[in-house]
Amino acid sequence: MTFPADRGLAWPVDHPPLVTVGDPMRPDPARLAALIGESITTGWFSNGGPLHFRLEQALTGLAGAEQLDLVSSGTMALMMALRLGNLPEGAEVITPALSFAATAQAIAWCGFRPVFADISPDTLTLCPRAVAAAISPRTAAILPVHFLDVPCDVAALGDIARRHGLWLAYDAAQAFGLTLDGQPIGVHGDASAFSLHATKVLHTGEGGFVVTNGAEASARLRRLRNFGLEAGRMTGPGTNGKLSEAQAALGLALLPDLAAEIAARQALRALYDAALGSVPGITLHRGGGGASAGLTTYALRAAPALRARIHQALAQGRILARNHFPLLCGPGTRWPEVPIITAHRQPIAPQVAPEVLCLPFHGRVAAEDAQRIAAIIRRVVAEGHPA
Template identity: 35%
Template sequence: MNQPAIQVSKTYLPPREDYHALLESVWDSQWVTNNGPLLRELERTLATRFDSDTYVVTNGTVALQLAIRSLSLTGSAITTPFSYVATTNALLWEGVDPIFVDVDPDWYCLDPTLVEAAIRPDTTAILATHVYGYPCDHTALAAIAERHGLALIYDAAHAFDVKVDGRSIVTWGSASTLSFHATKVFHTIEGGAVVAGDAELLARVDLMRSFGHTGREYLGLGINGKTSELHCGIGLLNLRQLAANRVARRDLSELYRDLLRDLPLRCLDPADFPGLEYNYAYFPIFCATNSLRESLVERLNAHNIFPRRYFEPSLNELDFLPTELRVACPVSEHASRTALCLPLYPDLDPVDVHRITSIIRETVVQWA
């Protein structure tokens, strides 16, 4: 008999009775969206948590689009090829050319040493991703942005509660954007946020997420980026369990690392990043070759285990990009063909971690 399927992630949901109790207030007030009390409570809670103002929106992609639009970006933006496709699509959707710069071989974030050479006369921003929640080199990127008068946006979709030297990294740059999708460490089922220290920027985000109008005053372009009270309620309840979930993720990650330690696979280790307080959002491994990775996927799938090739393809290789934007990014391209995220979620049974790593070990030994 087959074992139950193990997916790369599993959505945490709060106790049903807690959610039903919270919904009583929604049913009583009939206030289900349009800047309701649960939205305002969630925004206040997150602003306190991050020590920076936070505006919750429909999803992480809309958060990116609103950040791009609120900063009046035009022309082109330096960006990473190693991320989820939403990072690139948000730029393209807003009419901004993505100028791909390769990633560093240590943490797979945008390589600051390559950025300045790629800046064009029409470049208005840098958009970098904290890949797997591991922080970009903010000091270097911020210095480049300042020298060239560029906005600096961080796609922090993977970085909820990640800190460096005690400070949340979502406070970095001109703005950071978060995803609260159901697969994330913290989620509202669907949702996202823009975080920034600039009150005027966030006022533009607030206006644009509500069709560009306040009451009967129509002040400019906008979209529907509002979030419902039902989603915000899930978020408020999930925050209560976040610390315990992080401990469970950490323990499982350490178990994976111990069981894979002697194999010729690369595992990112937060202990190697000075001052990092990690959220254990992912457990990526990097294989020597694409063939080995595909063998691992095939063997694990045969046992009803489903890791994910995060992130494939390298975004500079997207088929729908104009030819002139498809520049070579060899580090990202190799990573996209060799990276594999293993299943990781708070209630994953350690027995299953032993089973997953045993299958990986058998495959690697046979491959050798």
């Protein structure tokens, strides 16, 4: 990784090691080679081979899912979850204004129109009151996001969807392993789309999966990901959304290391919580109300000027935090003229977006790294709030 000179960052000769915001698990080379060897021996490289089937079965158990189907990416999972709803072309899909780009891009690629609703100020997830205000005669679906490891208000959103007859698909790309009141997060709604991108706790390099609530929906999804084919005949819409055997091999090779990675992330979260929980001027972003601790991100919030100072100080210490999840609509976006529908006097999302900072969060962050990160943050805060 290189750092352009125009960033103004000059490293001392005896600099500390670089700590990145994400660092994917790496498989044991021999284990991965053996799995790839199976694919070579059988000559089966795609189209739902043995490795694909084994990973699908393993993930079904891990996710506590009734039905789970692998696809080629997290974005493809979103598209499949929407397409399962049989929505009319051009239908409106209500989604939060604050999320990763894939959420809105998936809606548009499916031929639907995203309608951006505001977020709740505490959870930063889709606000049910804003959803209710955004419903029109053209609304066909809701696509909420379990954002930064914090679950949506699934009860309120589920009630709105039922009362208005709307398809409810969740973007759970950041929610692998998350539970709510003891239940896996994927049980909510009509479908939930998960990511297996390399930035996630378990990954296949690129990949994803969709959790559905029955065999019929699963069968339809398998047709959708395979060109709409049934017994070799194209009977409906579809695309090439299959996960390859090489991707499945990577996921299977990482499965034996997953428990240790989860434990490392849980320990890191505890370290951050202890070191940063009482620092004035920052708020640790957490779930509540029966939600388990997340495994994908560790986020805090601070006023924009303070966040900028913290981000710069961390970068100068060779610590790469992530300082943005930009708005999906408004100036400088694909939808510059589209408003945010809110239940408040002013939308919350534009105020919150400049406050979020994601710290390095993965099993390669050592305890001393976490302590150094916390020390830098405490120093920056103290400099702005002298005793």
